[in-house]
Structures are given as structure tokens and as C-alpha cells.
Amino acid sequence: GAGVSQSPSNKVTEKGKDVELRCDPISGHTALYWYRQSLGQGLEFLIYFQGNSAPDKSGLPSDRFSAERTGGSVSTLTIQRTQQEDSAVYLCASSSSGTSAVAGELFFGEGSRLTVL
Amino acid sequence: GNSVTQMEGPVTLSEEAFLTINCTYTATGYPSLFWYVQYPGEGLQLLLKATKADDKGSNKGFEATYRKETTSFHLEKGSVQVSDSAVYFCALISGSARQLTFGSGTQLTVLP
Numbered sequence: 001g002a003g004v005s006q007s008p009s010n011k012v013t014e015k016g017k018d019v020e021l022r023c024d025p026i027s028g029h030t031a032l033y034w035y036r037q038s039l040g041q042g043l044e045f046l047i048y049f050q051g052n053s054a055p056d057k058s059g060l061p062s063d064r065f066s067a068e069r070t071g072g073s074v075s076t077l078t079i080q081r082t083q084q085e086d087s088a089v090y091l092c093a094s095s096s097s098g099t100s101a102v103a104g105e106l107f108f109g110e111g112s113r114l115t116v117l
Numbered sequence: 118g119n120s121v122t123q124m125e126g127p128v129t130l131s132e133e134a135f136l137t138i139n140c141t142y143t144a145t146g147y148p149s150l151f152w153y154v155q156y157p158g159e160g161l162q163l164l165l166k167a168t169k170a171d172d173k174g175s176n177k178g179f180e181a182t183y184r185k186e187t188t189s190f191h192l193e194k195g196s197v198q199v200s201d202s203a204v205y206f207c208a209l210i211s212g213s214a215r216q217l218t219f220g221s222g223t224q225l226t227v228l229p
Binding site: 003040041 | 158160163166206216217221
């Protein structure tokens with residue numbers, strides 16, 4: 001597609017359930033990022049994929065969070081045993097270059113709003 | 118580590134008013150600085166950027182100047198429009214980091 005596509009746009013789940021959030025980046029973009037946007041807070045970095053390199057998982061808040069990127073394209077963020085504090089908007093972004101310090105131009109999807117009851 | 122501090126919102130202005138949204142940063146090395154904007158119902162998009170000291174980024178009537186001496190990158194616009202209503206995020210990337218560090222965002226509402 002023309003832009004970054006995320007699904008679902010909204011997800012309501014019960015505490016303790018697992019959820020999967022999907023991101024389809026812009027075709028040809030080698031870098032893919034996941035961020036979390038909580039109410040009243042900035043964007044919190046979660047994980048970064050660049051080509052075939054090992055992902056940078058340094059932002060994942062706990063071992064309940066994991067992500068994979070298959071075939072260098074689509075990515076799935078999985079949250080196991082969800083907690084109420086996981087409620088947030090999860091944003092995916094892609095970039096044509098993730099290795100330049102001046103790249104900085106990320107293309108964001110509209111996000112997946114997760115509500116944990 | 119890297120961090121970005123933004124002026125807290127929300128900010129409400131009348132159309133044609135002057136806008137300033139303050140942004141200061143802490144970074145290792147020499148960062149590149151960015152302003153992103155999130156319009157209602159849309160994803161974040163890059164508004165402008167500056168990659169070295171004294172550079173001025175500009176777009177859509179918005180400007181920001183990279184001030185190394187004050188570690189600031191304040192966003193300004195001389196005459197805002199209702200269509201500028203959005204959330205504005207200041208961000209940086211620095212050193213060996215591969216991800217942007219964002220501020221907390223400032224909600225701007227422009228009234229007709």
C-alpha cells in the first residue's frame with residue numbers, strides 16, 4: 001500500500017489475554033519501529049528491525065512483549081497476559097534508512113489502540 | 118542518555134495568532150532534531166528537521182532553529198490557522214542510536 005498499515009485499529013481485551021498487533025510497512029522500507037503512546041506521555045520506543053540484522057529489543061518493557069518481522073516486511077507485536085497498564089496506542093513506523101543518524105524521517109501508521117479491561 | 122522536554126499543553130490560540138512551542142533536549146554527541154505533527158485521525162508525519170547547529174528547518178509556515186548553546190529547537194509560526202490544530206512532537210536522534218527519542222507532545226487547538 002501507499003502508507004504504513006496497522007491492524008486492528010482498535011482492540012479491547014480482558015486482563016490476562018494475549019493480543020497480536022500487525023504492521024505492514026511501506027514497500028521497500030528496510031527499517032521498522034514499534035512505539036507506544038500512552039495517555040499524556042510521549043512516544044516510548046519498543047523495538048527496531050533493520051533488514052536481516054538482529055532486532056534492537058532494548059525498549060521492550062517486559063518479557064510479556066515480543067515482536068517478529070517475517071520476510072523483512074510485515075511485523076507482529078505480541079503482548080502476552082495483558083495487564084491494564086498495557087493500555088495505549090501502539091504505533092508502527094517504517095523508514096527507508098535506519099542506519100544513518102540523520103535519517104530520522106519515519107513514516108507512521110495510524111496506530112492500534114489497545115484497551116485492557 | 119537522550120531526552121526531549123516539551124512545553125506542556127494544551128495550547129489554545131485564536132486564528133492568526135503567533136505560535137511558539139518550546140523544546141529543549143539532552144543528547145550525547147550532536148543530534149539531529151525534528152518536529153513531527155499528528156493531525157486528528159492520522160499518523161505522525163515529519164513537519165521539519167535540522168541536522169546541525171544554527172540550521173533552520175521550515176515547512177508549511179512553521180520554523181525551528183537548532184540552538185546548540187541553549188540546547189533548544191522551539192517551533193514557531195507567525196499566523197496559525199484552524200487547520201494547524203494537531204499534536205506536535207519534538208524529537209531527536211543522536212550518536213549510534215537508531216531510533217528517535219520523542220517529547221511528550223503538545224496539543225494545539227486553533228479557534229476561528
